[in-house]
Amino acid sequence: MAEEILRIENLHVSVEGTAILKGVNLTIHRGEIHAIMGRNGAGKSTLANVVMGHPAYVITEGSIFYKGQPLEELAVFERARAGMFLSFQYPAVIPGVQVGTFLKKAVTSVRSEAPKGRAFRKELTAAMEQLSMDKSFLSRYVNDGFSGGEKKRLEILQMLLLKPNLALLDETDSGLDIDALRIVAKGINEVAVDSACMIITHYQRLLDLVKPHYVHAMINGAIVQTGGPELALELEDRGYDWLDVTA
Amino acid sequence: MTDEAQDIIGDYRYGFHDPENSTIRFDQGLSEQVVRDISELKNEPQWMTDIRIKAYRHFVERVMPEWGNCDLLDQIDFESIIYFLRSSTKTEKSWDEVPDDIKNTFDRLGIPDAEQKWLGGVTAQYESEAVYHSIREDLEEQGVIFLDMDSGLKQYPELIKKYFGTVIPHSDNKFSALNTAVWSGGSFLYIPKGVSVEMPVQAYFRINAKNMGQFERTLIIADEGSSVHYVEGCTAPTYSTDSLHSAVVELIAMEGAKIRYSTVQNWSSNVYNLVTKRAIAYKNATIEWVDGNIGSKLTMKYPSVLLKGEGSHAEVISVAYAGEGQHQDTGAKVHHLAPNTTSNIISKSISKKGGRSSYRGLLQVTPKSTGCRSKIVCDALILDDDSRSDTYPTMEIGNSTADLEHEASVSKVSSDQLFYLMSRGFTEDAAMGLIVNGFFEPFTRELPMEYALELNKLLELEMEGSIG
Numbered sequence: 001m002a003e004e005i006l007r008i009e010n011l012h013v014s015v016e017g018t019a020i021l022k023g024v025n026l027t028i029h030r031g032e033i034h035a036i037m038g039r040n041g042a043g044k045s046t047l048a049n050v051v052m053g054h055p056a057y058v059i060t061e062g063s064i065f066y067k068g069q070p071l072e073e074l075a076v077f078e079r080a081r082a083g084m085f086l087s088f089q090y091p092a093v094i095p096g097v098q099v100g101t102f103l104k105k106a107v108t109s110v111r112s113e114a115p116k117g118r119a120f121r122k123e124l125t126a127a128m129e130q131l132s133m134d135k136s137f138l139s140r141y142v143n144d145g146f147s148g149g150e151k152k153r154l155e156i157l158q159m160l161l162l163k164p165n166l167a168l169l170d171e172t173d174s175g176l177d178i179d180a181l182r183i184v185a186k187g188i189n190e191v192a193v194d195s196a197c198m199i200i201t202h203y204q205r206l207l208d209l210v211k212p213h214y215v216h217a218m219i220n221g222a223i224v225q226t227g228g229p230e231l232a233l234e235l236e237d238r239g240y241d242w243l244d245v246t247a
Numbered sequence: 248m249t250d251e252a253q254d255i256i257g258d259y260r261y262g263f264h265d266p267e268n269s270t271i272r273f274d275q276g277l278s279e280q281v282v283r284d285i286s287e288l289k290n291e292p293q294w295m296t297d298i299r300i301k302a303y304r305h306f307v308e309r310v311m312p313e314w315g316n317c318d319l320l321d322q323i324d325f326e327s328i329i330y331f332l333r334s335s336t337k338t339e340k341s342w343d344e345v346p347d348d349i350k351n352t353f354d355r356l357g358i359p360d361a362e363q364k365w366l367g368g369v370t371a372q373y374e375s376e377a378v379y380h381s382i383r384e385d386l387e388e389q390g391v392i393f394l395d396m397d398s399g400l401k402q403y404p405e406l407i408k409k410y411f412g413t414v415i416p417h418s419d420n421k422f423s424a425l426n427t428a429v430w431s432g433g434s435f436l437y438i439p440k441g442v443s444v445e446m447p448v449q450a451y452f453r454i455n456a457k458n459m460g461q462f463e464r465t466l467i468i469a470d471e472g473s474s475v476h477y478v479e480g481c482t483a484p485t486y487s488t489d490s491l492h493s494a495v496v497e498l499i500a501m502e503g504a505k506i507r508y509s510t511v512q513n514w515s516s517n518v519y520n521l522v523t524k525r526a527i528a529y530k531n532a533t534i535e536w537v538d539g540n541i542g543s544k545l546t547m548k549y550p551s552v553l554l555k556g557e558g559s560h561a562e563v564i565s566v567a568y569a570g571e572g573q574h575q576d577t578g579a580k581v582h583h584l585a586p587n588t589t590s591n592i593i594s595k596s597i598s599k600k601g602g603r604s605s606y607r608g609l610l611q612v613t614p615k616s617t618g619c620r621s622k623i624v625c626d627a628l629i630l631d632d633d634s635r636s637d638t639y640p641t642m643e644i645g646n647s648t649a650d651l652e653h654e655a656s657v658s659k660v661s662s663d664q665l666f667y668l669m670s671r672g673f674t675e676d677a678a679m680g681l682i683v684n685g686f687f688e689p690f691t692r693e694l695p696m697e698y699a700l701e702l703n704k705l706l707e708l709e710m711e712g713s714i715g
Contacts, residue, residue, distance in 0.1 A: 052670050055662065076669035085670075092667035096685030102671075105681065109672030141685070158671065 002029040005067060005166050005196035006051070012061035013043075013050050013221075020046045022221035023062070028196040030165070035199045035207055037235050038218035044200045045089055047218075048168040051198075052086040053079055066166065081110050085164035087155040089171040089200075093143045099154065100138035103161060110162050127160040130190075132183055148175025156187040167191055169199045173206035185209035204236040219244050276326045279303055282428050285331045289397060289431075292404055295411075302417035302427035309421040312547075315576050315607075319545040323519055328491050330429045330462070386444065391475075392437040393448060396464050399435030406437065410468060414497035414525050414553075423523045426462045426495040433463030433494065438473040438504070447509070447695050449478035465496040469504035469532075476507040478695055490518045492543075498526035500534055502556065507535040511698050513705060514543035516572055522548045530556030530585075537693045538565040540575050541705060549607060551580035554588035554616075561590040566690040569602030569634070570709060578607035578639075583616040583649070592623040593689060598634035599709070605637045614645040625655040628686050630679070680707035 006028040013021035020043045028034050036044050050057040051064055053076040064071040066084060074082065094102065103124065108114045115123075128137065131153050143151050152172055159167055169188065173181055188197070188210050199210065207215070207229065215231040216223045217240065224243050225231065282303045286296040311320050386393060392403065400407050417427035438444060469475055492514065500506045506526065514520050520543040526534040536550035552561035567575035581590040596604035606625045627636035638655055660682050668678035684691070684703050691699045 052666075054666055076666065077672050077674050080670055080672040088667065088670075090663075092661070092664045094664060094668070094682060094685055096688030097681055102681070105673070105677075106671040109674075109677070141688075162671070 002031050003067070004028075004065075005030055006198070007065040007068075008047075008051070008062070009065075010062035011047075011050070011059065011064065013046055013057050014060050015046070015057055019060070020057075020221055021050070024218075024221070024223055026216065026223065028166070028198060030194065030196055031192075032214065033192050033197040033199060033210060033212045035201060035212040035215045035232060036218055036223075037201060037215060037232060039240055040202075042218045043221040044218055045170050046221075048086055048170045048198065048200055051166075051168060052076065052084060077109070080162075081112065083163075083165035083195075085159050085162055085167050087152075087159060087167070087169045087172050089174070091143050091151050091155055093141075095141055095144050097142050098139055099142055102142050103138075103158065106158060107161050123161065127157055130160070130183075131157055131187055133157060149177065149180045152176055152184060153180070156184050159191055160187055163191070163195075165195050167195055167197045169197070171200055171202070173201055173203060178205075181206060182209060204232050207232045217243050275329055277303075277328070277330055277429070281330055285429060285431065288331075289400075291400065292408075294408060295400065298412065298417065299428050299430075302424045303429075305418050306421060306424035306428055309418075309424055311421060315547055315605075316545055316574050319519075319574060323491060325425075331431060386448075389442045389444070390439040391442065391444060392435065394435045396433040396435050396466065397431065399466075403435070403437075406468070407435065407466070410466060410497070410499060412497075414499060414527050415495050415523050419523060422493045422521045423495050426464060426493050426523070430462045430464035430495065432461075433465040433496075434467070434477070434479075435465070436467040436475065436477060438467075438469045438475045440470040441472045442470075443473065444475040447476040447478045449695075461490075461492045461494070463494045465494065466499075467497070467506055467508070468499045469501060469506045471501045472503040473501075474505040476509065478509045478698065479511075490515075492518055492520045492522070494522045494524075496522070496524040498524075498534060500526065500528045500532035500559075502530045503532060504529075505533040505535075507537065508550075509537040509694055509698070511539040511541070511694065511702055512543070512546075513541045514546070516542055516544055516570070518543045520546040520548065522546075524548065525551040525553070526561075527553045527555055528559035528561065531558040532556060533560045533562070535562040536565070536579070537690065538563070538577070539687075539690060539694075539702060540565070540567045540577055541702075541709075542568075542570070543573060543575075545574045545576065547576045549578045549580050549609075551582070551609075552590070553582045553584060554590065554619075555584050557585045558587050559585065560588065563591070564593045564690050564693055565595070566687050567594075567596040567604045568706065568709065569596070569598045569604040571600040571602060573602045575602075575604040576607060577605070578609075580609040580611075581621065582609075582611045582613075583619040583621065584613050585615065586617045586619070588616055588619045590619075590621045592621070594623075594625045595628075595687060595690060596626075596636060597628045597630065597683060597686065598636050599630040601633040601635075603635040603637075605639060607639045609641045609643070610651070611643045612645050612649045612651075617646060617648045619648075620650040622652040623654070625653075626686070627655075627657045628683070629657065629659055630683075676711050677707070680710035683707075683710055 004027060008024055008026040011021050011024040012019065024047060038044050046057060066082065133153055152175060155172065172184060176184060185206060199212065212229055215227055215229060217225040217231065217235060219240060279300060282299050286299050394402065412427065415423050417424045436448065467477060498506050498508060512520065528534045534552045538550050540546050540548065550563055554561055561581050563579035565577055565579060567577045569575040575596060578594060579592045581592065592608065594606050596606065598604045604627065608623060610621055610623065612619055625638055629636055636657055640653065660679065664682055665675065665678050668681060669675060673681065683706050691702055
């Protein structure tokens with residue numbers, strides 16, 4: 001059995017007093033890709049954010065374990081340094097900070113040592129080529145004036161460089177045209193081989209390119225159905241009403 | 248760094264100082280006799296003595312400004328300040344001849360042995376007079392004059408007499424009067440017609456004696472079609488009693504000339520920094536003030552440009568960082584006095600831990616200044632609820648053909664930005680440091696690299712322990 005990376009037990013989460021997650025259970029092992037699907041407002045993004053430690057989300061019940069360790073003991077930056085990564089649905093703009101500077105500092109923080117200049121440049125160039133990103137990206141400010149597709153590419157570039165053990169991908173496919181989607185999917189597949197991967201998506205099209213081992217349907221803050229890749233096709237086909245007991 | 252360590256070394260990282268090593272030092276306090284003594288000691292021509300005396304009398308009569316932070320201004324005790332102090336008797340020409348303890352101070356600040364670097368000449372102002380003064384040979388060959396002001400007065404009395412006080416008369420304000428009365432040191436820079444100085448010319452200033460007022464006086468003249476970039480940086484050690492820094496900087500850009508004057512000042516939190524900076528731009532000339540203010544108890548500084556000639560242009564980029572117990576009252580003044588003149592003002596400020604930053608700006612367009620354009624952008628970043636930012640813009644628009652834009656914003660660091668960076672392994676402090684550096688980037692990128700790196704590093708240090 002592969003190493004357990006993420007275990008979520010009976011997780012209840014609220015934001016500003018409103019309950020969003022209502023008893024989520026999920027375990028992901030190394031080498032597994034799990035897709036979380038659901039309508040807007042089902043709690044998918046909340047799940048990704050609470051695992052990464054967003055301060056606005058309050059755990060009211062249940063626990064999250066990363067490699068067997070309770071996550072509540074770890075600050076956000078410690079989670080990152082322990083090998084967790086969140087690809088944001090809406091990455092923040094950091095005006096005045098160049099992408100190149102940011103990447104180098106992020107890699108230095110996560111690896112706890114500054115990468116060797118030459119080796120890092122080589123690694124960076126290779127990753128950028130893989131994602132069809134022009135060198136001019138490096139001198140632009142982080143996400144400042146980026147198109148939706150550019151933002152998502154930068155997220156995946158960070159993931160390739162930070163080499164996480166747990167990758168949380170929050171609607172990484174939204175806003176991407178089919179060519180960009182292929183490029184991004186290739187990046188995800190590369191990282192997914194040796195990590196645990198949680199993909200949050202509305203659509204089947206990313207899952208055609210990144211084959212999930214498990215698909216979970218989330219409704220109203222809970223996972224109501226789990227299956228293989230065929231569940232994603234069924235959800236695409238039938239929608240969510242047939243699973244929604246409250247509908 | 249722990250809070251305890253912070254308490255021991257003080258808020259100011261470079262807050263060490265060398266034992267005072269002064270050969271001539273006046274007692275505290277100011278009188279007409281002290282002013283006469285300063286002039287006599289320097290062996291100045293009579294006309295300069297007369298200007299000093301006139302300025303002193305004006306200073307005594309002139310009331311304190313009735314705007315800005317009056318409470319802090321009224322706390323200045325002019326009688327407790329030493330008005331002249333000379334730390335070495337001659338102006339050094341070579342780095343090797345600079346006394347060891349002075350060198351030591353510069354080394355600890357990480358100031359490079361300039362000749363090995365790409366920077367141009369170096370004037371290191373140690374206390375009241377330049378102890379080290381170097382001009383690269385190529386500058387000398389081009390006919391550039393770069394001297395400390397005292398030497399300038401000795402060697403080029405005619406030039407000084409012609410231009411001294413023409414941009415900022417002693418009667419301009421109380422502190423320009425004080426400076427004119429007791430000035431010592433500063434730079435005199437003359438760029439001959441058509442000469443472009445490619446490398447930045449730099450000076451490093453430092454206050455090192457307790458209660459030491461530093462009143463340097465700088466005059467830069469760029470003759471027709473010439474250009475120069477002058478860089479000045481200041482750091483000061485921490486003392487328990489108040490220090491006063493009150494400089495006067497006059498720039499004159501003749502037809503088609505360009506002067507860029509870059510400053511990064513990092514005063515310890517007991518220093519009053521009350522500086523008058525003004526430039527005159529003649530036809531098609533350009534003046535650029537790049538002005539960074541960190542530290543001090545109270546800074547009042549509004550680099551000004553008189554756009555006197557048709558087609559002249561002004562750029563003022565300034566940043567201010569106000570930490571605990573600090574008030575940065577800074578801004579810019581541009582006077583459009585001729586047709587088709589243009590100006591750009593960018594002002595950025597950060598307030599933290601109860602610090603206060605104020606933008607005070609004046610834009611004047613006279614009836615004669617047809618077809619002029621001006622853009623003003625003021626951005627303030629407030630890092631916590633205790634801190635404060637104010638904007639006091641004044642516009643006097645005398646004709647309807649002016650094309651003016653004014654944008655102002657006040658923002659806080661968003662929790663989304665912090666979360667994003669922390670999810671990439673940055674600690675909260677490091678995330679804040681990166682955001683702050685990014686906010687100042689439009690300023691930092693205008694600086695020579697060494698200064699930019701030092702500024703970024705200072706800001707990162709300032710952000711340590713900034714949260715919760």
